Amino acid sequence: xxxxxxxxxxxxxxxxxxxxxxxxxxxxxxxxxxxxxxxxxxxxxxxxxxxxxxxxxxxxxxxxxxxxxxxxxxxxxxxxxxxxxxxxxxxxxxxxxxxxxxxxxxxxxxxxxxxxxxxxxxxxxxxxxxxxxxxxxxxxxxxxxxxxxxxxxxxxxxxxxxxxxxxxxxxxxxxxxxxxxxxxxxxxxxxxxxxxxxxxxxxxxxxxxxxxxxxxxxxxxxxxxxxxxxxxxxxxxxxxxxxxxxxxxxxxxxxxxxxxxxxxxxxxxxxxxxxxxxxxxxxxxxxxxxxxxxxxxxxxxxxxxxxxxxxxxxxxxxxxxxxxxxxxxxxxxxxxxxxxxxxxxxxxxxxxxxxxxxxxxxxxxxxxxxxxxxxxxxx
Numbered sequence: 001x002x003x004x005x006x007x008x009x010x011x012x013x014x015x016x017x018x019x020x021x022x023x024x025x026x027x028x029x030x031x032x033x034x035x036x037x038x039x040x041x042x043x044x045x046x047x048x049x050x051x052x053x054x055x056x057x058x059x060x061x062x063x064x065x066x067x068x069x070x071x072x073x074x075x076x077x078x079x080x081x082x083x084x085x086x087x088x089x090x091x092x093x094x095x096x097x098x099x100x101x102x103x104x105x106x107x108x109x110x111x112x113x114x115x116x117x118x119x120x121x122x123x124x125x126x127x128x129x130x131x132x133x134x135x136x137x138x139x140x141x142x143x144x145x146x147x148x149x150x151x152x153x154x155x156x157x158x159x160x161x162x163x164x165x166x167x168x169x170x171x172x173x174x175x176x177x178x179x180x181x182x183x184x185x186x187x188x189x190x191x192x193x194x195x196x197x198x199x200x201x202x203x204x205x206x207x208x209x210x211x212x213x214x215x216x217x218x219x220x221x222x223x224x225x226x227x228x229x230x231x232x233x234x235x236x237x238x239x240x241x242x243x244x245x246x247x248x249x250x251x252x253x254x255x256x257x258x259x260x261x262x263x264x265x266x267x268x269x270x271x272x273x274x275x276x277x278x279x280x281x282x283x284x285x286x287x288x289x290x291x292x293x294x295x296x297x298x299x300x301x302x303x304x305x306x307x308x309x310x311x312x313x314x315x316x317x318x319x320x321x322x323x324x325x326x327x328x329x330x331x332x333x334x335x336x337x338x339x340x341x342x343x344x345x346x347x348x349x350x351x352x353x354x355x356x357x358x359x360x361x362x363x364x365x366x367x368x369x370x371x372x373x374x375x376x377x378x379x
Contacts, residue, residue: 034067035176036126037224038117041074042108042135042160055134055214060086060093062221069124070221073116083116085124108135108160110168118170128176130224131198134212137182139298140189140354142366163370166193174198177229183207184290186255187352188301192266192372195259200231200327205253205298205352206289206335213238231256232328239330248342251335253289255350256328265321266376269305272318277308278377283355287348291341295359302349326350 039059056072063070063086070086072095084095121129143159160168169175175198186203194201216238223234235254242252287303288296302322306315329350336342356364367373 033069033124033126034227035128035130035225035229036069036071036121036124037130037132038120039070039072039132039134040113040116041072042133054211055217056084056095058214058218059221060095062218063093063225064222065093066225068225069126071120071124073120110160110164113160113165114168114170117168118173121170121173128229129173130177130179130229131175132179132181134181137180137185139184139187139352140193140367140370141297141363162190162193166197169194169197176200177202177224177231179213179224179231179234180204181208181212184298184352186253186257186350187298187354188262189354189367189370189372191257191259191351192262192375193370195262199259200229201257201259202231202235203255203257205255205300205331205348205350206251207291209242209249209251215241235328236330243330243332248336248339250332251337253331253335253345253348254329255326257350258325258327261321261324263375265325266372268318268321269309270376272309272311272314273305273377274308274310275379279356281307281355283357286355287346288343289335289345289352291336291343293341295357297354297360297363298352299355300347300349301351301353303347304353304355322349322351 039056041056056074059070059072065086065088072082072084072086074082076082081100083098083100085098086093087096088094089096117131140162143161174196177200178194178198179202183204184206185201186205190203191201216234220234220237223230235256239252239254243250245251281304283296283299286307287300289298289300290296302319306318309315309318326349329348331345331348334342334344337344354363354367356367
């Protein structure tokens with residue numbers, strides 16, 4: 001990926017407060033806490049810009065401010081960036097602006113992402129760490145392969161691919177969880193790439209419809225700061241919200257993936273896949289999760305792989321291993337029912353997979369570079 005900015009992010013231990021001096025109820029910067037959570041907002045694109053102000057305020061409102069650090073980075077629409085610590089001032093949560101000297105403006109640049117995350121984690125040490133990512137998303141798909149959807153983080157014409165994202169995550173820190181408020185991020189290719197970077201991943205097989213998690217942040221941010229983060233309850237609240245909507249807006253798929261069992265899942269499949277069946281399955285017969293008018297790109301993981309396992313007797317064992325990986329899953333009956341590209345959801349395992357297709361030679365070529373493909377789908 002082409003780097004658009006060369007940066008050096010040096011955020012001092014004592015931050016310059018742009019908004020003036022206030023009495024803060026929070027302990028001083030640098031004091032160990034139970035958890036530091038970073039919200040990384042790639043909002044420098046016209047169709048997401050107007051969503052984030054409410055989300056940012058909802059995060060600040062929904063957190064009790066105890067035993068943790070909540071930090072928000074945003075790449076503003078146009079020029080400029082914002083960096084905030086949520087602090088408690090006179091009994092109320094506020095966004096305290098922090099010094100942003102030296103931060104590049106391309107939020108989809110892996111160097112920018114890496115520098116922001118490392119600097120914040122080292123400045124706000126904690127017993128454990130969490131990451132929330134908000135932007136466009138297209139799972140593992142390579143940058144520029146399609147006009148839509150897009151890669152994991154988008155900043156105008158710049159995109160960050162999942163391999164860049166995984167490499168940019170700090171080597172010396174492992175996240176307890178990563179929350180993707182972005183479309184199509186529940187792919188096996190995505191979570192397998194991140195299996196050594198985080199314990200749990202919250203993601204969606206399909207699109208995430210606006211306003212996404214905004215209202216859930218406002219009421220349930222504290223789930224992220226419990227001694228053991230309760231991703232299950234947060235995800236359940238998020239699904240209950242979308243499932244309570246009416247008409248086409250009752251559309252959603254959410255899952256929580258335990259990365260500890262992904263290697264076991266992959267190695268089991270490697271031993272039990274009938275390689276002669278790969279390529280013989282008609283993708284149109286598999287549950288899909290995208291609204292493309294032509295060939296689809298995101299297929300239900302269990303629906304596909306259950307059809308290329310050698311022995312039917314092994315299907316129950318496959319289901320059991322998959323259940324250890326996907327600790328929560330929920331889907332509405334339809335996605336955008338009655339609207340263009342809407343589809344019925346008959347199967348939802350909580351993970352998706354790509355199926356190689358002749359129509360996408362470049363995507364197929366790049367797919368074969370992924371860890372999932374090389375560890376599992378090769379001889």
